[in-house]
Amino acid sequence: xxxxxxxxxxxxxxxxxxxxxxxxxxxxxxxxxxxxxxxxxxxxxxxxxxxxxxxxxxxxxxxxxxxxxxxxxxxxxxxxxxxxxxxxxxxxxxxxxxxxxxxxxxxxxxxxxxxxxxxxxxxxxxxxxxxxxxxxxxxxxxxxxxxxxxxxxxxxxxxxxxxxxxxxxxxxxxxxxxxxxxxxxxxxxxxxxxxxxxxxxxxxxxxxxxxxxxxxxxxxxxxxxxxxxxxxxxxxxxxxxxxxxxxxxxxxxxxxxxxxxxxxxxxxxxxxxxxxxxxxxxxxxxxxxxxxxxxxxxxxxxxxxxxxxxxxxxxxxxxxxxxxxxxxxxxxxxxxxxxxxxxxxxxxx
Ligand SMILES: *Cc1c(COP(=O)(O)O)cnc(C)c1O
Numbered sequence: 001x002x003x004x005x006x007x008x009x010x011x012x013x014x015x016x017x018x019x020x021x022x023x024x025x026x027x028x029x030x031x032x033x034x035x036x037x038x039x040x041x042x043x044x045x046x047x048x049x050x051x052x053x054x055x056x057x058x059x060x061x062x063x064x065x066x067x068x069x070x071x072x073x074x075x076x077x078x079x080x081x082x083x084x085x086x087x088x089x090x091x092x093x094x095x096x097x098x099x100x101x102x103x104x105x106x107x108x109x110x111x112x113x114x115x116x117x118x119x120x121x122x123x124x125x126x127x128x129x130x131x132x133x134x135x136x137x138x139x140x141x142x143x144x145x146x147x148x149x150x151x152x153x154x155x156x157x158x159x160x161x162x163x164x165x166x167x168x169x170x171x172x173x174x175x176x177x178x179x180x181x182x183x184x185x186x187x188x189x190x191x192x193x194x195x196x197x198x199x200x201x202x203x204x205x206x207x208x209x210x211x212x213x214x215x216x217x218x219x220x221x222x223x224x225x226x227x228x229x230x231x232x233x234x235x236x237x238x239x240x241x242x243x244x245x246x247x248x249x250x251x252x253x254x255x256x257x258x259x260x261x262x263x264x265x266x267x268x269x270x271x272x273x274x275x276x277x278x279x280x281x282x283x284x285x286x287x288x289x290x291x292x293x294x295x296x297x298x299x300x301x302x303x304x305x306x307x308x309x310x311x312x313x314x315x316x317x318x319x320x321x322x323x324x325x326x327x328x329x330x331x332x333x334x335x336x337x338x339x340x341x342x343x344x345x346x347x348x349x
Contacts, residue, residue, distance in 0.1 A: 077216030126153035154285030181207030
């Protein structure tokens with residue numbers, strides 16, 4: 001790996017971050033808070049939230065088994081994705097490499113930051129070929145984006161190939177594990193010491209059932225986390241989000257039950273799909289969704305919309321011709337999908 005000062009944009013490396021009032025104050029026995037120009041009334045919403053989210057990070061540290069100094073919390077993992085560009089990539093000069101198909105935000109953030117985005121197709125079965133991916137790397141490649149389980153294909157990437165990328169690439173590897181709570185592989189967040197160049201992403205939006213509160217996590221070396229903290233908005237995670245996140249973590253048992261229900265429903269739904277005449281193939285998945293190759297994705301997608309069932313049409317994505325991505329819903333939602341698709345057979349085939 002290159003040293004961090006070689007990888008980080010010079011202006012970010014030398015940046016003195018904004019120092020907010022609540023960051024400077026660390027004590028506990030204050031009786032008057034006259035430092036931040038807040039309104040003294042309307043407690044607790046009058047006060048700026050903890051800019052470093054210390055209480056929440058301690059709780060997340062326990063459930064994720066990662067030290068607080070290795071955790072960044074953001075406004076969704078989307079904030080962490082955007083910050084990696086702003087920390088490492090010089091606009092108009094550096095580039096990033098990513099797998100395709102994958103999560104759309106990597107390219108959108110690259111475009112917003114005027115950073116060249118190099119997409120390398122996965123194999124036909126959506127597996128990763130590290131050697132092929134690494135061929136796209138140049139001396140200006142700062143970041144490689146991997147996603148496992150991958151969206152939209154659903155599969156985990158092979159450890160052997162991920163590790164090959166981590167060893168061979170001298171820049172930053174972002175490994176997006178948004179769906180890891182549905183998979184049985186060991187998370188790379190436990191291997192931060194082994195791989196100082198990794199940034200592992202996780203989110204409360206999927207298994208934790210909290211997409212609305214916008215809470216994303218990045219796990220990385222303390223040095224990389226410090227860079228995130230320098231660049232982020234001072235109060236990037238609001239009080240309501242911090243409180244709701246702590247509440248849902250206390251309900252961990254409910255979350256585990258949801259995940260189990262979803263995995264059981266996934267098996268039932270995928271099995272039913274194999275009997276549908278309009279379904280050509282279902283791809284194996286480690287996430288709370290699966291990809292299905294249909295006879296005609298555009299027609300079936302539009303037909304389902306008319307039936308009030310919304311799926312994700314992925315037919316224009318690389319390797320995804322005629323594929324729709326189906327999120328596992330409640331048994332009622334899944335039955336509505338199946339009932340509609342069974343009728344599609346009756347009316348159109
Ligand atoms: C859904 C998803 C996310 C979640 O992003 P948030 O901003 O945390 O809601 C991140 N990465 C991938 C691959 C996803 O599919």
